[in-house]
Each structure stands twice: as structure tokens, then as C-alpha cells.
Amino acid sequence: MTFGQFIAILRARWMLALGVLLGIVLISVALSLTLPKQYTATASIVVDAKPDPFSALGYPSMVTPAFMATQVDIIQSDRVAQRVVRMLRLTENPQVRKQWMDATGGEGSMEAWLADSFQKKMDVKPSRESNVVSVSYKAPDPKFAAGLANAFVQAYLDTVLELKTDPAKRYSSFFDARSKEARDTLEAAQTKLSAFQREKGIFNADERLDVENARMSELSSQLVALQAVSAESVSRNAQASGSSADRLTEVLNSPIVGQLKADLARSEARLQELSARLGDSNPQVIELKANIAETKLKIADETRRITGGVGVTNTINRQREAQVRSELEAQRTKVLHMKQVRDEGSVLMRDVDNAQRAYDAVLARLTQSSLEGQATQSNVSGLTVALPPPDPSFPNLTLNLLLAVFGGTLLGVLVAFIKEITDRRIRLVEDLTVGLGIPVIGVMPKPGSKKKGRLAIADAQRRVVGQLPNPAK
Incomplete structure (x- = not known):
């Protein structure tokens, strides 16, 4: 079909096409004027992505499409719709109850029936490039539509807050029980440590152990010194017990022995003189020999006395060495025992520290959960409040006329062509x-x-x- 044929058909069938167009327009106007009016009220909410004031954590996933889709699903959920029913107390309305009885015969839940009817007339649209969600409700009464839209927004805000605080409250109860157990464990560990300290008499184990270590070091130094002195005393005692006792330092340095030896030397010199001059049988020589023998005995007695003192000193030194060694062994045993006690106390102290850290951690989580459970704000806020719309959203006379003109034109042209096909005429x-x-x-x-x-x-x-045909050809 050429364009000329198309125009020719339209010229021939224009009255039919016009009649169809006018019929469609009249039907559209009649329906627009006779159908019950519906009013659409819209409220909006905004999702805030700022950090949480309690946990100090951001919500990077809030701006994702999945998160916004989740919010839309929450608004459209039965939980929010049933909360709207409870907020408006529609179950207490006798007229609404009568409608429910007529529709369901009293079967099922009235709250669920109302929630389902509300969900059918609600429309939720998230914004593509922002965190704003629009909630629209359509009803014959503009005030009722605005009230339901605002009720859905408020129910959604309350539900989001519950979804945030309910887990926190459950966590708070859990951590409260755990905190009591941790506190009991801490008290038991502290009691055990205190009893151990009282039993062992420990106030400051590290300081006392330092004192005992210092005393042990001092005793060790004393033992080393006494061992040196005792070794010298043993050597001197052996010398005193032998034939060279007269060469001891004490004997050589003794003034009595020195005096006696001087007297002995003088007596021997005088004896030689008298023996040479008077002879050995002279009474003076005999008396002088007796004096010399007596002087030697005195020297021997003084030497034995002095060497006896060396033996006594050796015995004393050995006894002091044995005593210090015994004290050192006792001190060493005491220090070892104190180290063992300190290790046992360290274990108990670590138990107390671990119990304290566990209690502090549980108490911190309990405080955080308690604060989150007491929160009155969520990350979602109402942006705009729905107001009763002045004009109905359905039926839209202007839009319906435009659609009727467009559709009537297409239908009129189609009817004209169908008529032309069934009743073919020569047009060109x-x-x-x-x-x-x-x-x-x-x-x-x-x-x-x-x-x-x-x-x-x-x-x-x-x-x-x-x-x-051309004859020339």
C-alpha cells in the first residue's frame, strides 16, 4: 500500500474513523465522570548512613541497592501492615468488624485481613540515585489516604527500631547472665588468692624474695671467706701439731717466748763461760744448767699453749664454717620454697587477671548492648508527611482524554482499514x-x-x- 492509497482510504472512511474516535472519547469521559474517585497520598523516608552513636561503626552497605530493596520489603511486610492496624485500632471499630465478618465469615484473623487489604492499595517506590523511599496509599477519602500513608511510615520506623533494639535486648540479657558468671569466677579467683596469701604469709612476694636472695648472697660470701680462713687454720693447726710448731708466727711473735728465748740464750752463754772456767762439777754450773732446763720447759709450755690456741681457733673456724654452710643451705631451701610459693601465687594471680579481663570484656559488651537496647532512634527518619491531596489521582480526566484521543485515533484508522478490506472500492x-x-x-x-x-x-x-510498445523498437 502506497501513501496515496492510505490517504485515499482515510478520505473515504473519515467519518467512520471520526465516529470511532468520538465514541472512545465519550466513553472515556463518561467513565472518568462516573467512576469513584481515588486519592493518593505520599509520604517519604530517608535512610541515614552516618556512624552509629553506640558502636561507632559506619554502614557502608546502606547505600547499596540490596539494602534499599530490603527496606522496601520491610515496608511491604505483614509485620508493618499489622502494626498499622494495631496503631489505628481498627479491630475495635464495629463497622470494620462487620465488613470483615461479611467478607470472611469470621474465619481467620481480622488483623491479617485488614493488613492484606491495606497492602493491596499501598505502593512503595525507592529512589534510584538517593536514599529516599516514597510510600503512597490510594483511598476514596483523601484524609484516610494521608492517614494510612503516615501510619505506614510510622509503623515502618517503629519496626526498624524494633529490629535494631530487639537483638540488642536479647544480647543484653545474654551478656547480663555471662557477666554474673564472670563476676562469680572473678570473686572465686580472688578469694582463692587471698586465702593462699594468708596461708603462706605473703604480702609482697617479689620484695620479700629479693630480701631473701640478698641474704643468701651474703651468706654465700661469708661461707667463701670462712672457707678460706678455715683452710688457713687447718694448715696452721697441722704445722702446730708437727715438729715445726716453734716456727709458727704466733710463737715467733709471742713476747713471753721471745723473753724466755733471750734468757735461755744468756744462760747458755753464761754456762759456756762458767763451764770453761770452773768446770762442769761446779755448783754454779750445775745450777745454771738447771735454770736452762727450766727455761726450755717454760718455752715448750708457752709454745704448747700458743699452738693450743691455734687448734682452738681452727676448731672455731670450722664450726663457724659449718654453721654458715648450714644457714646457707637453709636459706637456699627457703628461697626455693619461696620461689615455688611465688609461682603458685603467680598462677593464682594470672587466674585473677584473666577473670578480671573476661569480666571487663563481658561488662563492656553488656553496657554497649544495654545502650543499643535503649535506643530511641534508628538510621531511618521520616522526610515528608503525607497531606490530604486536593485532586484525585484516579480517574485523571486530562490523562484519560489524551489516551482516548490517541487510542481512538488508532482504533478509528484500524476500523476504517478493516471496513475497506471487507468492502473494497476503487479509490485511485x-x-x-x-x-x-x-x-x-x-x-x-x-x-x-x-x-x-x-x-x-x-x-x-x-x-x-x-x-x-514502441514501433521503432
Whole structure:
């Protein structure tokens, strides 16, 4: 079909197409004026991505499409719808109860029935490039539509807050029980440590152990010194017990022995003189010999006394060495025991420290959970409040007229073409040429159009001449 044929059909069937268009427009206007009016009220909420004031953590996933889709699902959930029913106390309304009885016969839950009916008339649309979600509700009464939209927003805000605080409250109860157990464990560990300290008499184990270590070091130094002195005493005692006792330092340094030896030397010198002069039988020589023998005995007695003192000193030194060694062994045993006690006390102290850290950690989580459970704000806030709309959203007369004109035009053209197909007419010269397969010689002009008739005959003649075979060829 050419464009000319299309225009020719429209010219021929324009009244039919116009009738269809007018019929569609009239039907649209009639429906727009007779259908009950519906009002749509819209409220909006905004999701805030700021850090949580309790946990000090951000919510990077809040701006993702999945999170916004989750919020839409929460708004459209039965929990929010049933909360709206409870907020508005619609179950207490006798008229609403009668409608429920008529619709369901009293079967099922009235709250669930109302929630389901509300969800059918609610529309939730998230914004594509922001964190704003629009909640719309359609109802015959504009005030009722605005009230339901605001009720859904408020129910959603309360539900989001519950979804945040309910787990925190459960965690708070859990951590409260754990904190009591941790406190009991800490008290038991502290009691055990205190009893151990009282039993062992420990006030400051490290300081006392330092004192005992210092005393042990001092005793060790004393033992080393006494061992040196005792070794010397043993050597001197062995010398005193032998034949060289007269060469001891004490004997050589003794003034009595020195005096006696001096007297002995003088007596021996005088004895030699008297013996040479008077002879050995002289009474003076005999007396002098007796004096010399007595002096030697005195020297021997003084030497034995002095060497006996060396033995006593050796015995004393050995006893002091044995005593210090015994004290050192006792001190070493005491220090080892104190180290063992300190290790046992360290274990108990670590138990106390671990119990304290565990209690502090549980107490911190308990405090955080308690604060989160007492929160009155969530990360979602109301942005705009729904107001009763002044104009109905359905039916929209202007939109319906535009759609009726557009649809009526298309339908009128379609009806005209269907009519043309069922009742085919000759509209153009080309229709005869194509339909019959013979050239057109002339076209009869319409009455009163001579000029146009002559032009049409001339045009037809040119076409016939153009279609006849050329003899020259």
C-alpha cells in the first residue's frame, strides 16, 4: 500500500474513523465522570548512613541497592501492615468488624485481613540515585489516604527500631547472665588468692624474695671467706701439731717466748763461760744448767699453749664454717620454697587477671548492648508527611482524554482499514491498473470540473502512450 492509497482510504472512511474516535472519547469521559474517585497520598523516608552513636561503626552497605530493596520489603511486610492496624485500632471499630465478618465469615484473623487489604492499595517506590523511599496509599477519602500513608511510615520506623533494639535486648540479657558468671569466677579467683596469701604469709612476694636472695648472697660470701680462713687454720693447726710448731708466727711473735728465748740464750752463754772456767762439777754450773732446763720447759709450755690456741681457733673456724654452710643451705631451701610459693601465687594471680579481663570484656559488651537496647532512634527518619491531596489521582480526566484521543485515533484508522478490506472500492487510477492489469484510457471528471477533467484525460493518455510498445523498437 502506497501513501496515496492510505490517504485515499482515510478520505473515504473519515467519518467512520471520526465516529470511532468520538465514541472512545465519550466513553472515556463518561467513565472518568462516573467512576469513584481515588486519592493518593505520599509520604517519604530517608535512610541515614552516618556512624552509629553506640558502636561507632559506619554502614557502608546502606547505600547499596540490596539494602534499599530490603527496606522496601520491610515496608511491604505483614509485620508493618499489622502494626498499622494495631496503631489505628481498627479491630475495635464495629463497622470494620462487620465488613470483615461479611467478607470472611469470621474465619481467620481480622488483623491479617485488614493488613492484606491495606497492602493491596499501598505502593512503595525507592529512589534510584538517593536514599529516599516514597510510600503512597490510594483511598476514596483523601484524609484516610494521608492517614494510612503516615501510619505506614510510622509503623515502618517503629519496626526498624524494633529490629535494631530487639537483638540488642536479647544480647543484653545474654551478656547480663555471662557477666554474673564472670563476676562469680572473678570473686572465686580472688578469694582463692587471698586465702593462699594468708596461708603462706605473703604480702609482697617479689620484695620479700629479693630480701631473701640478698641474704643468701651474703651468706654465700661469708661461707667463701670462712672457707678460706678455715683452710688457713687447718694448715696452721697441722704445722702446730708437727715438729715445726716453734716456727709458727704466733710463737715467733709471742713476747713471753721471745723473753724466755733471750734468757735461755744468756744462760747458755753464761754456762759456756762458767763451764770453761770452773768446770762442769761446779755448783754454779750445775745450777745454771738447771735454770736452762727450766727455761726450755717454760718455752715448750708457752709454745704448747700458743699452738693450743691455734687448734682452738681452727676448731672455731670450722664450726663457724659449718654453721654458715648450714644457714646457707637453709636459706637456699627457703628461697626455693619461696620461689615455688611465688609461682603458685603467680598462677593464682594470672587466674585473677584473666577473670578480671573476661569480666571487663563481658561488662563492656553488656553496657554497649544495654545502650543499643535503649535506643530511641534508628538510621531511618521520616522526610515528608503525607497531606490530604486536593485532586484525585484516579480517574485523571486530562490523562484519560489524551489516551482516548490517541487510542481512538488508532482504533478509528484500524476500523476504517478493516471496513475497506471487507468492502473494497476503487479509490485511485492505480487501483484499476493493478487490479485489472490493463491501462486506463481516461477518467471521467466530476460534474462541474472541466479543467480537471481535461487534465485527467491528458494524463491518462500519456500513461497509455507510455505503456504501448514502441514501433521503432
